[in-house]
Amino acid sequence: MYNTKEQITIAGAQFQLLFDWLNEEGGFGYTLQVKGTDGFWRNVSAEGNPLVRGRSFNLFPSEIVELRPNEAWKLSGTGSARNEKNEVFAYPWAAIVAFDETNGWLKVKVEVDSEQDIALQMVDGVEPELTVDMGLLPPYDRGDHVWFKTSINNPTKWNDEAHGNDCPAMYYYDAYSHFDLMMYFDMTDMSWMSRDNVARFLNYRCGFRRRYKPAPAYELGLYADGFSGYVFPKGKQTFTYYIKAKLRASSPTESRALTELMDNCLQLVPAEARWPDKATDWTDFAERCTTDLMDPQCWNFNESYDDFILNYVNGYSPAWQEAFESKNLTIDFTKSPCIDSAVFIGYPLSVVDALMPNRPYSRLLERILKFTRTYIQHKLEDDQARKSSGNEVYGQSITGTWQYVYILEQIWQIGHMKGDKLLLDYVQSEIDEVLIPMSRGVSYLYPLSFDMKTLRKHGNGDAYMVAGIYAYFMVNLYKAESKPLYLEEAARALKPLLHMPVNSLSQEVFMFGLGIQAASELYKLTGDEEYNEIYDYLVAQNLRMMYWFNDETKEEYRSYNTFAMFQACSPIIYPAFFENIECLARIASTLDTHDASKGLLRVFNHARKNNLFLFPQCLPANRHSSNLMYVPFENLGVLEDEKTGWIGQEIYGCGQVYQAYLMWEAFGKSSDRDILTLNLDNYKITDLGGIHERDLHFIVYNPETERRTFDITFAPLIRGGRAWIGDTRGARNREIEIVNGAIALSLDADQPLYLTITR
Incomplete structure (x- = not known):
């Protein structure tokens, strides 16, 4: 335990928190420091920062205990708040602060334990907030400083107003002090958010905020631009966030900053992912979905078109009906082919x-x-x-x-x-x-x-990312017809995306997937390294619109998981089945050319399990019933958009049931369903007659905590051939013979391998 006369340092390799005793607050406040090229630490923030900020919080630890040398510390203290009767009361809190040397992130997890509801005071701003006071801005802060800083604020925003509810992270580069800082906020842990206080991304923002009292200054972190209510719930409630900072000599572009931010956030993707209780596998769901799609509720008839398919089951979408009625319009999807x-x-x-x-x-x-x-x-x-x-x-x-x-x-x-x-x-x-x-x-x-x-x-x-669809279309036309015009058109459309404002591209999320494919194909066709840069950037933009959390804010939401789903469209703030699968299936098709981190593979593993929650079969029957259990709902309810299934059961999204099946099981399926088998040949099959003769490419990954031994069984007509095993992309370290359409493998915990089947 440290006493009040000491300075306490929680240090990593490139940055540290220096805690000093603050007499007025009766606790320790920290200063963020980065290590200079001379080896000395220098301040980059204001002094005296609390772990959580707000009139009812301002959590300054009174005790700091080192739990593991140079790795983990326990901080604790007492907070002061008011109840709904305006009576002052005290509550205990404790925090664990720990460095992860494998990735350089500092994790701060604070647990508040109040016996009473806290009446939020919302004095001098909204509370609670997780911000670092960075101190005074330089002179002429609206000019030179604004021109040269690099700031990635989240969640995504489109059309200069409408925020999404996706990425809980931020990046900032200070061109005066030459450092950068990232923060990531664990929204799964912070389940206290609600419409009784701050309804998460209806008001919270991650990033840079300027203030002018008493002088121009700025802060970074999770701050709110409004609130829904005044009640912070009693009991044990958690604030969890991560910080990473370092010296940086030169300014990154916005595209580079976003790419680095998403690469670093992937390091925090949890390994654990659970199957829905009533889930079987994608093979079963694809077959049952096919049966459901033949049902009369998915079709209609008229003299012009004879038999035609609908967009929603029974042509019914409560949300669309409500939207049209609000404009004094009517719509009948049952009559619309x-x-x-x-x-x-x-x-x-x-x-x-x-x-x-x-x-x-x-x-x-x-x-x-x-x-x-x-x-x-x-x-x-x-x-x-x-x-x-x-x-x-x-x-x-x-x-x-x-x-x-x-x-x-x-x-x-x-x-x-x-x-x-x-x-x-x-x-x-x-x-x-x-x-x-x-x-x-x-x-x-x-x-x-x-x-x-x-x-x-x-x-x-605007819908600038249509350029991704167009470029991918043009590349495929070029590959089919060998007309240089199409290759030229693809390049003209795709290259400008790298140089556009970072917040100008987010609209329909799945369009990033086709742009990613276009960049990958153009790189293979031309060898131009700029396409690699575009590829990395568009992957980052796509992942930026992912849900990086499970919604634990209501009992209903705890019956399913949303991690690794995608916001349908900025600002349509719900996870949607079509977009969820379309995004990842298209990224998967590029991973024979571009490296996949373990974090990205964990994303695929979460997605293959969590997307089954969008089917009525895997949701609580007392809340979400249907006659067609294997046609997915378009949406799941989350705090910001509360009505699961309100958009309807999306017939048009059933193509992604087949894409999911092709991506995770159709070409190769593990006997151990916890093992991820990711097909990399989605969207590459143009000759159906030779489908059983083509080479196949997979990533096989064990996301579990122990070694697993299992079989991979290939599609029924793939009985023979050779399987090449590679520890890295493109490597062929050893060869296995396919026997009766299958091979046996063993993988250590958290181990991926690349698998190539040659025919």
């Missing part, structure tokens, strides 16, 4: 059907492809009729940009895979007459909507 559902399902289902003959997939695929061709035939006839009458407008004039480009790309994928001339001819005419001219006309700065008549932006809103 949904080409989105057809092509989003048709592409991956074609692969599954070819890989798994004699399974229930063929009838559904035939039905979907028939509707797709009928829909396109009608569209061609309608367009021809309009042109003949002198009206050059292609149907409805105003079109959502990402929807137009993405659906066109998916139709092309089906047409190319199936050799369907009708689909390919339709896509080619759209490419020549609309897609390329529109892209050039907007200088590849894609709008949220455009006018099919003028091929120009309509209304407000």
